[in-house]
Amino acid sequence: MALPKKLKHMNIFNDGNSHQGEAKTVTLPNLTRKLEAFRAAGMDGPVKADLGLGDDGIQLSYTLGGWSLITLRQYGAVRADGVPLRFMGSVQRDDTGEVSAVEVVVRGRHEEINFGDATPGEDTEHEITTTCTYYKLTVDGEVLIEIDLLNFVFIVDGTDLLEQHRRNIGL
Numbered sequence: 001m002a003l004p005k006k007l008k009h010m011n012i013f014n015d016g017n018s019h020q021g022e023a024k025t026v027t028l029p030n031l032t033r034k035l036e037a038f039r040a041a042g043m044d045g046p047v048k049a050d051l052g053l054g055d056d057g058i059q060l061s062y063t064l065g066g067w068s069l070i071t072l073r074q075y076g077a078v079r080a081d082g083v084p085l086r087f088m089g090s091v092q093r094d095d096t097g098e099v100s101a102v103e104v105v106v107r108g109r110h111e112e113i114n115f116g117d118a119t120p121g122e123d124t125e126h127e128i129t130t131t132c133t134y135y136k137l138t139v140d141g142e143v144l145i146e147i148d149l150l151n152f153v154f155i156v157d158g159t160d161l162l163e164q165h166r167r168n169i170g171l
Helices: 069-074 163-168
Strands: 005-014 023-027 033-038 047-053 058-065 083-093 099-114 125-139 142-148 153-156
Touching: 005 023, 005 069, 005 099, 058 083, 058 099, 069 099
Parallel strands: none
Antiparallel strands: 005 083, 023 058, 033 047, 058 125, 083 099, 099 125, 125 142, 142 153
16 A cells, blocks of 8 residues: 655745745646547547647646735736746655655746735735746656747657657748
8 A cells, every 4th residue: 555645845936036934825737738529430439639738828826925025026027938936845655754856847927916805913815826838847856747838848758749840830
């Protein structure tokens, strides 16, 4: 019997600035594909054709306790990849004690800053949602997934699935 690796500790960095002691939660991006059903003569059922990244794109959101002036100063960033964020997590198996490092690096811009409720004597939280053009997932130093929308790159487990497409269209 094996137990799953569970997140034990984490931190998030915004443009290299640590949110240690401020970050409460991080919602890592969902990875989705846009699939369209196709059924033609001689097929007993549909096959879903892969049309690329899902229409909702890549989003990371996080909640900070207190006020984050770094984030506020980045609101309205002109460049689509203008805000670099890095999540670092430490996961551990409770049966073996094995510890792994998980890192998610994204670049994008803040789509929403939710200031939440302001009540005297109560905790203050801000939730930030960042729409991303770049995503990289690394586990124990091994890059598992890298998506760079602006440069037409999609790497999974070391294979660039768009490499031949780039060549075919002269990129």
